[in-house]
Amino acid sequence: xxxxxxxxxxxxxxxxxxxxxxxxxxxxxxxxxxxxxxxxxxxxxxxxxxxxxxxxxxxxxxxxxxxxxxxxxxxxxxxxxxxxxxxxxxxxxxxxxxxxxxxxxxxxxxxxxxxxxxxxxxxxxxxxxxxxxxxxxxxxxxxxxxxxxxxxxxxxxxxxxxxxxxxxxxxxxxxxxxxxxxxxxxxxxxxxxxxxxxxxxxxxxxxxxxxxxxxxxxxxxxxxxxxxxxxxxxxxxxxxxxxxxxxxxxxxxxxxxxxxxxxxxxxxxxxxxxxxxxxxxxxxxxxxxxxxxxxxxxxxxxxxxxxxxxxxxxxxxxxxxxxxxx
Amino acid sequence: xxxxxxxxxxxxxxxxxxxxxxxxxxxxxxxxxxxxxxxxxxxxxxxxxxxxxxxxxxxxxxxxxxxxxxxxxxxxxxxxxxxxxxxxxxxxxxxxxxxxxxxxxxxxxxxxxxxxxxxxxxxxxxxxxxxxxxxxxxxxxxxxxxxxxxxxxxxxxxxxxxxxxxxxxxxxxxxxxxxxxxxxxxxxxxxxxxxxxxxxxxxxxxxxxxxxxxxxxxxxxxxxxxxxxxxxxxxxxxxxxxxxxxxxxxxxxxxxxxxxxxxxxxxxxxxxxxxxxxxxxxxxxxxxxxxxxxxxxxxxxxxxxxxxxxxxxxxxxxxxxxxxxx
Numbered sequence: 001x002x003x004x005x006x007x008x009x010x011x012x013x014x015x016x017x018x019x020x021x022x023x024x025x026x027x028x029x030x031x032x033x034x035x036x037x038x039x040x041x042x043x044x045x046x047x048x049x050x051x052x053x054x055x056x057x058x059x060x061x062x063x064x065x066x067x068x069x070x071x072x073x074x075x076x077x078x079x080x081x082x083x084x085x086x087x088x089x090x091x092x093x094x095x096x097x098x099x100x101x102x103x104x105x106x107x108x109x110x111x112x113x114x115x116x117x118x119x120x121x122x123x124x125x126x127x128x129x130x131x132x133x134x135x136x137x138x139x140x141x142x143x144x145x146x147x148x149x150x151x152x153x154x155x156x157x158x159x160x161x162x163x164x165x166x167x168x169x170x171x172x173x174x175x176x177x178x179x180x181x182x183x184x185x186x187x188x189x190x191x192x193x194x195x196x197x198x199x200x201x202x203x204x205x206x207x208x209x210x211x212x213x214x215x216x217x218x219x220x221x222x223x224x225x226x227x228x229x230x231x232x233x234x235x236x237x238x239x240x241x242x243x244x245x246x247x248x249x250x251x252x253x254x255x256x257x258x259x260x261x262x263x264x265x266x267x268x269x270x271x272x273x274x275x276x277x278x279x280x281x282x283x284x285x286x287x288x289x290x291x292x293x294x295x296x297x298x299x300x301x302x303x304x305x306x307x308x309x310x311x312x313x314x315x316x317x318x319x320x321x322x323x324x325x326x
Numbered sequence: 327x328x329x330x331x332x333x334x335x336x337x338x339x340x341x342x343x344x345x346x347x348x349x350x351x352x353x354x355x356x357x358x359x360x361x362x363x364x365x366x367x368x369x370x371x372x373x374x375x376x377x378x379x380x381x382x383x384x385x386x387x388x389x390x391x392x393x394x395x396x397x398x399x400x401x402x403x404x405x406x407x408x409x410x411x412x413x414x415x416x417x418x419x420x421x422x423x424x425x426x427x428x429x430x431x432x433x434x435x436x437x438x439x440x441x442x443x444x445x446x447x448x449x450x451x452x453x454x455x456x457x458x459x460x461x462x463x464x465x466x467x468x469x470x471x472x473x474x475x476x477x478x479x480x481x482x483x484x485x486x487x488x489x490x491x492x493x494x495x496x497x498x499x500x501x502x503x504x505x506x507x508x509x510x511x512x513x514x515x516x517x518x519x520x521x522x523x524x525x526x527x528x529x530x531x532x533x534x535x536x537x538x539x540x541x542x543x544x545x546x547x548x549x550x551x552x553x554x555x556x557x558x559x560x561x562x563x564x565x566x567x568x569x570x571x572x573x574x575x576x577x578x579x580x581x582x583x584x585x586x587x588x589x590x591x592x593x594x595x596x597x598x599x600x601x602x603x604x605x606x607x608x609x610x611x612x613x614x615x616x617x618x619x620x621x622x623x624x625x626x627x628x629x630x631x632x633x634x635x636x637x638x639x640x641x642x643x644x645x646x647x648x649x650x651x652x
Contacts, residue, residue, distance in 0.1 A: 049544030186582070187513065187547055188554065213544075216578055220514055239615075251615060252542055255598065255622045256512070268641040270597055271615060276639055287613075289565075289577060289597060296581045315594040 013206070015232040016259060020250055023073050024055040024097050025208035026241035026269045030283045032057055032071030039073070039084050042238070048266035049254065053119060056081055061104040078157045081116055086306045092098040097149070098135060105135050112143030119145035121177075126156050133171045140172040147175040147209060147233070153183040153193070154298050165200045175207045175233050180222060183215025183245055183295035187225040189191050194229035209233030212248050214240055215295025218289055219248040224256060237247040238267065239275050241283075244301035245291035283309070289315055297322050341533070341558040342585060343378040346576055349399050350381040350423050352567035356609045358383055360396030361515035364600045365399070365410050368564070373416045374592035375580065379445060381421045382407050387430040407442055424461060424474070431461050438469030445471040448499075452482050452490050459497045461484040466498040473501040473535060473559070480510040480624050482633045490528045501559050502526075506548060509541025509571055509621035513551040518554035532615070535559030538574050540566055541621025544615055545574040550582060562591065565601050567609075570627035571617035610634070615641055623648050 023040060039056075046054045057073030065074060072080045074094045088094060094117050098105055120139035123188040124132035132148055139146045148168055153161055168176050178190070178197050185193070190210075199210045212219040212235070223234055235248035251271060252263045260306035275309060280285060293315070301321060307318050336396035345576045348368060365382075372380045383399030391400060396404045402422045414420060420443050424431055430574050436448060446465035458474055478492055480485055487651060504516070504523050511519070512635070516536075523534045536552040538545040542580060551558055562576035580588045616630035619641070625648060633644050 160596055186550065216582075217540075217546050217575070218541050220543050224512065249543070249618075252618055255618070257540075265645070268615070268645055272639050272641045289594070291574075292578055294580070313598050315598045316591055319591070319594055 002234050013164050013232070013259070015311045016257065017216060017225070018232045018250070018253060018257070018262070019053040019055060019095065019233060019235050020237065021055040021097075021207070021235050021247070022241050023058050025187045025235075025243060025247055026237055026285070027057055027071065027073050028243040029241065030071070030278075031069065031287045032073040034071060034073065034278075035274075036084075036235055038278060041270060043084050043092070044264045045270040047092045049263050050261040051092060051250070051254075052094050053093045055121070056084075056117075057096060059096050059098045059103050059105070059108050059120075061102060061108065063104055065105065076117075078110060078115055078117075080180075086118055090114045093145070095119035095121055095145075095147075097121045097123055098139070099134065102129045103135070105138055109139060109142060109144075110246070117144065119147065121147045121149055122173075122293040123149045123151060125151055126153075126160055129164050129167055133167065136171050137172045146173045146178055149177040149179050149209075149211060151179045152181040152183055152300075153179060155317075161196075162200075165268050167198065168249075169204045169206055173206065176201055176211050177209040177211055177233070178226060178231065178236075179211045180213055181298060182298055183213035183219070183291065183299040185212075185218070185222060186216075187218065187221050190222045191229055194226045194231050198230050207232050209235065211235040211302075213242070213295070214245040214247060214287055215291040215301065217245075220252050221247070223248045223253060238273055239276075239279075239286075239287055244285065245287050245295070246285045253292045260291075262278045291320055293319050293322055299325070328569045338600075339558070339585070342367075342583065343552070343559045343581070343586070344382060344502075344576070344579060345379040345421065345535070345559060345561050346372050346377050347381040347423075347537075347561050347562065347573070348563040348567050348576070349563075350383050351395065351569060351573055352563055352611070353383055353399050354569040356397070357395065358399040359615065360397060360399065360604075361600075364604060367596060368477045369410050369418070371564075371596040373418045374410055375584075375589050376587040377418060377576070379419045379421050381423060381447070382410075382443075385421060385424045385429050385431070385434050385446075387428060387434065389430065390428055402443075403577075404436060404443075405440055411606055412440055414442045419471070420500050421445035421447055421449045421471075421473075423449055424452045424465070426457045429461070431464055434463060435468060435470075442469065442524050446471065447473045447503075449475045449477055451477055452479075452486055455490050459493065462497050462499045472499045473503055474499045474506050475503040475535075475537060477505045478507040479505060480508055484591045488522075488526075491523065495526050495530045495532055499532065501535050503535040503537055503559070503561075504552060504557065505537045506539055508624055508626060509539035509545070509617065510624040511538075511544070511548060512542075513544065516548045516551045517555055520552045520557050524556050533558050535561065537561040539568070539621070540571040540573060540613055540618040541626075541627065543571075543618075545572070546578050549574040549579060564598055565605075565612075567601075567613065568610055570611065570631055571613050571621070572611045616644055619645050619648055625651070 208231045212222040236248040238251040240246035261300045538548040562574040566572035566575040
């Protein structure tokens with residue numbers, strides 16, 4: 001049997017879009033302090049590889065966050081993006097993430113005609129949905145494509161989730177994201193959730209995206225499970241770079257997708273050069289037992305991030321601590 | 327939604343058995359040179375954790391392999407196993423692997439009454455099945471539980487696989503293993519293959535096992551996919567230790583299985599101590615992009631192992647080489 005079996009299953013799906021969020025989710029690991037050469041090479045790599053969207057970072061409010069503490073991709077000023085992409089004469093679309101409660105969206109998100117940004121992604125918790133809807137409408141009126149990334153749904157009751165999804169499906173948003181913030185879900189849960197999202201979204205013609213975390217080494221498996229159900233916008237990062245255990249590896253995802261628009265060679269080149277240098281400079285992410293345990297307990301990875309920073313190795317005590325905090 | 331959703335799905339499956347093959351598959355990484363303290367602690371850990379089987383290594387022929395080149399678990403002499411387990415007064419069963427063409431099984435596998443070993447696992451390629459069947463019969467007559475591990479099936483044609491499985495289903499073997507030697511399969515292929523194995527096995531009352539590799543970070547996902555289909559014997563190793571990208575992580579698997587017979591705490595302890603020391607001594611395994619690429623190309627990881635040993639980082643050239651060799 002050839003491994004092409006399952007790949008052909010998805011090879012005629014022109015609706016599939018891959019979104020590289022290396023700078024945004026990866027930025028959570030290094031406070032968004034990427035060398036300019038890294039960002040330029042990443043942009044060129046994504047263009048050559050046929051990646052559909054590249055997320056440059058957050059649109060965080062400078063009233064709330066100190067520009068001296070964070071790299072520029074925490075804020076994504078228009079001129080900073082333009083210093084990389086010019087007027088972006090490519091098929092690659094550019095996105096930024098706008099956090100509910102952390103973004104001065106009325107002022108900091110320019111009208112689309114004045115920006116090289118193509119898509120605004122609004123990140124929200126379930127209780128923030130009313131504000132998220134307002135932010136989505138704002139972005140839509142300004143002329144952007146929009147997504148909403150409903151975070152931490154593994155902590156949300158089924159009833160609340162259904163209600164939240166119905167509101168989002170009635171909003172102006174184009175794509176609703178299934179987000180496994182804590183890396184807590186197994187593929188069969190993703191299967192069921194993806195079906196739920198797709199069914200609700202179908203009523204108003206929304207598409208569904210997936211953003212997975214690798215706490216239990218299931219980010220890729222969960223992403224392709226969602227894809228199989230009909231989810232079409234797929235988040236991934238170079239070498240899985242992202243908070244804690246990281247994300248779905250973009251290289252593994254592109255290799256899986258038999259779509260001829262994707263080309264893995266530029267990605268391999270980038271991983272051999274810029275990404276290798278970044279790793280060698282001491283930036284750390286990726287699977288560790290501590291992240292597996294927070295994923296298992298369906299909780300934020302911050303305890304595991306601290307455990308790793310302190311170079312602790314007492315996993316028994318750590319697991320007890322994580323359980324005590326639940 | 328609670329992550330318990332999918333776990334409860336498998337919590338009433340008393341037929342599930344977990345087999346720890348850390349010494350056997352992990353031994354391929356360090357030529358079976360484990361400190362005695364490591365092996366003793368691993369045995370005690372598996373007993374306490376409720377693991378069902380522990381595989382001590384291979385029964386390799388000393389005519390074919392030099393005892394000075396390999397640690398003792400390449401050969402698994404009866405007295406060496408007894409030096410760890412005594413008469414094994416525990417519920418943990420002991421297995422060894424017997425490779426077709428590399429084992430002097432007629433002499434080296436003692437009658438069960440003279441051995442603490444409980445189960446003989448015969449590893450075979452498709453063209454070696456006639457010999458494998460003879461080895462299985464030999465082990466069965468001597469009084470052992472038996473499995474057959476049909477390797478590299480991702481390279482075997484569907485027709486040959488069907489024919490091979492029919493022969494094995496008619497043999498004396500107790501369990502037939504679905505083995506993803508190259509880490510080439512995606513979960514939906516495992517789903518289809520597991521169904522095939524289970525259907526053929528059902529005719530003669532055999533059970534099915536799974537042995538996965540982590541080249542594409544799918545070893546755990548593929549193992550639980552197989553489990554979901556009805557596969558009941560699950561191979562895993564501590565920290566995923568195994569050739570190349572390694573295996574399904576035993577700790578992640580036990581955490582997933584809600585079966586009350588399993589206890590993850592002794593495993594966390596072992597990982598914090600003996601396994602950490604082994605890693606710190608320089609023994610290397612686990613996911614790397616090079617293993618992903620050999621998995622993707624459905625080929626033996628030996629090229630990637632060499633790439634890693636030579637500390638190369640030119641993944642573009644490496645991928646070209648792997649493709650040229652296919």
